Amino acid sequence: xxxxxxxxxxxxLARATIRKYLVAAGFAIAGEAGNxxxxxxxxxxxxxxxxxxxxxxxxxxxxxxxxxxxKRDPNAAVLLVxxxxxxxxxEEVENDPHGAFLPKPFSSYDLLKAVRALLQLEPSDTxxxxxxx
Amino acid sequence: xxSWNTELNEEQIDSLKEVGNIxxxxxxxxxxxxxxxxxxxxxxxxxxxxxLRFDDLIRDPDAxxxxxxxxxxxxxxxxMLVLTRRAHAQLILDYMSPSAAPQTVYGEExxxxxxxxxxxxxxxxxxxxxxQFLGVNARYSFAGALTGVNAGDLSALLFPDxxxxxxxxxxxxxxxxxxxxQGKLVYLLSPDSQAMILExxxxxxx
Numbered sequence: 001x002x003x004x005x006x007x008x009x010x011x012x013l014a015r016a017t018i019r020k021y022l023v024a025a026g027f028a029i030a031g032e033a034g035n036x037x038x039x040x041x042x043x044x045x046x047x048x049x050x051x052x053x054x055x056x057x058x059x060x061x062x063x064x065x066x067x068x069x070x071k072r073d074p075n076a077a078v079l080l081v082x083x084x085x086x087x088x089x090x091e092e093v094e095n096d097p098h099g100a101f102l103p104k105p106f107s108s109y110d111l112l113k114a115v116r117a118l119l120q121l122e123p124s125d126t127x128x129x130x131x132x133x
Numbered sequence: 134x135x136s137w138n139t140e141l142n143e144e145q146i147d148s149l150k151e152v153g154n155i156x157x158x159x160x161x162x163x164x165x166x167x168x169x170x171x172x173x174x175x176x177x178x179x180x181x182x183x184x185l186r187f188d189d190l191i192r193d194p195d196a197x198x199x200x201x202x203x204x205x206x207x208x209x210x211x212x213m214l215v216l217t218r219r220a221h222a223q224l225i226l227d228y229m230s231p232s233a234a235p236q237t238v239y240g241e242e243x244x245x246x247x248x249x250x251x252x253x254x255x256x257x258x259x260x261x262x263x264x265q266f267l268g269v270n271a272r273y274s275f276a277g278a279l280t281g282v283n284a285g286d287l288s289a290l291l292f293p294d295x296x297x298x299x300x301x302x303x304x305x306x307x308x309x310x311x312x313x314x315q316g317k318l319v320y321l322l323s324p325d326s327q328a329m330i331l332e333x334x335x336x337x338x339x
Contacts, residue, residue: 010176011147011151012144013147013148013151013334014151017338020338056158056173056176058176082158083154083156083157083158083162084161084162084174085159086166087165105155105262105265105266
């Protein structure tokens with residue numbers, strides 16, 4: 001089974017960029033959400049291996065959604081992906097072994113490195129199916 | 134010169150908003166480092182310059198405002214505006230100099246000089262982030278500051294030639310999370326720059 005990812009961002013461009021990088025590396029996209037409310041609904045329905053979560057979003061922002069996900073599953077892998085490159089965002093996941101922070105803009109390398117670290121995959125391993133089993 | 138395309142499709146609007154989000158997020162983050170406070174941005178919006186009213190931006194046409202402006206040169210020429218109430222600009226400068234007495238009274242010249250420095254920092258962080266994202270080059274002109282105007286007069290002062298008002302504006306609110314100040318970042322794109330950005334995004338998505 002491929003590792004599954006739920007992509008959460010109000011920007012279709014951002015979602016398409018993340019999707020492109022992840023699919024090319026062998027990950028499966030469990031779903032895509034455009035705000036924090038949708039993200040929580042889809043997190044419950046899809047049980048993804050990892051969530052990429054934007055911060056600045058309408059309805060429910062990413063930090064609120066992140067804290068809610070943490071209440072539901074303290075071990076869920078969550079990557080905060082935001083253009084707000086600030087200490088208070090980084091501190092949110094500083095002592096969280098299942099959380100990380102990636103500032104926008106990012107390269108394919110940056111994204112895959114962060115995702116693989118959260119999922120405890122080998123950094124050079126492009127065979128996600130093998131590593132995920 | 135590319136003709137102005139007012140019929141952007143949803144995908145293009147979304148892409149330009151994300152470009153604004155990346156720029157505004159970095160500008161707010163740079164401001165946060167300067168003043169030692171948590172700063173965030175709202176969801177960006179798009180509008181066409183000829184229908185943009187600065188009093189709408191500030192929501193009070195009689196408010197005395199500060200407008201910092203800077204030209205972005207290079208592959209995607211643009212104008213950058215930072216708009217805030219005068220009292221909020223004073224507060225930001227106070228935060229930037231924590232050792233100075235609160236509400237330090239600046240002479241008008243010193244006030245404008247400090248604001249020009251602020252404009253340069255915010256514009257560079259905004260445009261550099263966009264340039265990095267799109268893989269293009271950006272350079273900058275000197276910053277200017279208008280400090281003694283009301284919001285209703287801003288448009289005429291900044292854009293006296295009404296023939297050239299047809300620019301796309303990507304705008305985002307910025308504020309500290311304690312809500313002690315707020316302002317607007319406005320990135321004004323010519324039709325050529327808009328076309329260049331959309332072309333680069335198409336290339337990036339392959």
